[in-house]
Amino acid sequence: MKSGWVLVESVARLLDRDEREPVLGDLVEVDESTWRGLRGVFGLVVRRQADLWKSWRPWLAGFAVALPNSFLLMGVSLSVTWSYMRLLCPELLAKAALTRPSALLVLLWQALLLIGWSWTSGFVVGTASRRTLWASVLLCSSPCLFCLSRFRIDSLSRLCLLLFLLPAIWGVYRGMRVSRINLSSALVVALGLTAMMIPAWSNGGLHWWSPQWNQNWALILPAWYLVATSRRPQGEIAAG
């Protein structure tokens, strides 16, 4: 095996297995030089990626979900952390005019919304950008790194900004495996999350609810996207 061939094989990993095998086989058979092999495989990878970006899906996943939602979800993660801190500190609890049970309820409410929003956002990214996931990950990482570098609250760990990551990664994983969920499950998730957001909306923000939470209506869009693209029961498809 030629020196540097490992690099060619590494780049070829970005191709589908069905394509990678014959392409590498062809290069070995004609005894291609490492440089020409690398250029050829890289060219093919670029062409394949360019083809993928002709679809609207990677754009939706990257620029309409991963990038904006990571910003918003970092804010929600911070709110959840504050709610947790308030629960531990009687002074903050008194300042917010909350009893311990109501503060606990607020924390659970916010945590559930965070999990729901993050999971649905991750799921949409997973289904819409399977082979362009690297781009969605980059677009999600850039606001995260920006905010982490500017985080200046001594009493809190920087990692509290990233609470949304775990459910989001779980959502991506499920999205890549399942691609579409049942209509009934999608409706339960979307209606549940929407219903949980209504108190903040109808009340103009409860006393425990900061006004910027109203902006988070953008976070419900992935859940309704799941409803719109859900798997219909067989009968409905036939009827439609």
Next chain:
Amino acid sequence: MLGEFEYLLITAAAGLGEDAYGAAIREEIEARTGRKCSIGALYTTIERLETKGFLKTWMGEATPQRGGRAKRMVRVTPKGVHAAKDFYDAVTSMSRGVSWAANRARSAT
């Protein structure tokens, strides 16, 4: 109508018959035209032609000289033959009477 490279690829595959696969087609195109054929252009065109129904591909056997890797075998479909014939007819019809084609015919005879 086919593009120029699509026509070359279909013609090379048709000429190779049962032995048509990626490396052989590439070698044929390079040998006949004297032009370099990138592996990226080759495989993206094969896929495009297969999507259009002009080619059929399947995985062939793995051989030791390929490092134990399978070939992607190619066969031209009747639809592909028809498209290539249309392209050839168009080119020969368009070329009738032009100086370079006339010189070519004279030098061939």
